[in-house]
């Protein structure tokens with residue numbers, strides 16, 4: 001896994017413009033659609049149980065997000081997820097707020113019993129709660145990690161869930177249980193704009209749509225996203241939340257191979 005792989009996958013996303021089917025939350029819907037368009041992918045949002053299976057079948061990836069869940073959202077995710085599984089469409093889950101309430105944690109478990117995931121992406125608190133460990137949550141945001149090493153957490157999560165796990169925060173981590181990568185791009189301003197985690201999960205879906213090696217797809221997506229965010233601040237001077245949100249969209253559109261070569265920081269860790 002090297003920078004050249006990331007460039008090739010970014011180019012592939014922009015050439016193929018995969019359809020990314022999002023069952024997501026009401027907070028981030030517009031931002032997610034615009035972020036996917038800026039990247040060069042095609043977003044669609046659809047919630048009706050009646051069309052969930054059909055939409056999943058014709059998509060390049062399904063991204064399921066429980067941010068503002070209710071029973072009908074969970075049912076649509078399960079119908080879409082089963083159809084995606086049956087048709088070889090990758091499924092990425094964002095367990096927003098898992099651990100904040102028992103209902104959220106149980107909904108994630110229910111989805112994972114019914115649907116085979118390609119990857120799961122959350123902050124450290126969410127991923128810890130999904131695997132039944134202590135993880136502090138304040139609503140949808142991670143609390144203190146209480147000394148929980150995210151590199152170890154992501155490896156345990158991948159092993160226990162049997163899927164690629166992605167834990168984000170100051171550094172981002174990707175693991176399949178035997179190989180773990182750390183990506184150290186990004187800016188703390190990402191935490192000052194709602195929906196940056198959700199959009200990231202959808203962008204991981206776009207990369208997974210064009211690359212069957214999910215670890216490579218996820219590492220490439222995280223590195224690309226972090227570099228775009230850095231450039232929004234460093235090269236465009238967008239150092240406050242409002243301008244940063246707009247400039248992040250602009251940079252998702254313009255960030256290219258040379259930017260990645262200059263800035264990507266990815267390490268393979270020896271914790272497998």
Ligand SMILES: Nc1ncnc2c1ncn2[C@@H]1O[C@H](COP(=O)(O)OP(=O)(O)O)[C@@H](O)[C@H]1O
Pocket residue numbers: 122123124140141142168169170171172185186187188189190191195196197198200225226
């Ligand atoms: N302290 C930080 N410094 C730099 N980037 C961060 C920091 N915290 C989070 N990020 C970035 O913000 C994005 C969203 O991650 P995170 O905040 O963990 O997810 P969520 O919004 O779902 O809680 C990721 O790209 C992550 O790398």
Ligand SMILES: Cc1ncsc1CCOP(=O)(O)O
Pocket residue numbers: 025027028067068096140193194195196197198199
């Ligand atoms: C604030 C909020 N409440 C329910 S979903 C949501 C958005 C969370 O987005 P992200 O996890 O990307 O910050």
Ligand SMILES: [Mg+2]
Pocket residue numbers: 096097122123140197198
């Ligand atoms: Mg989130």
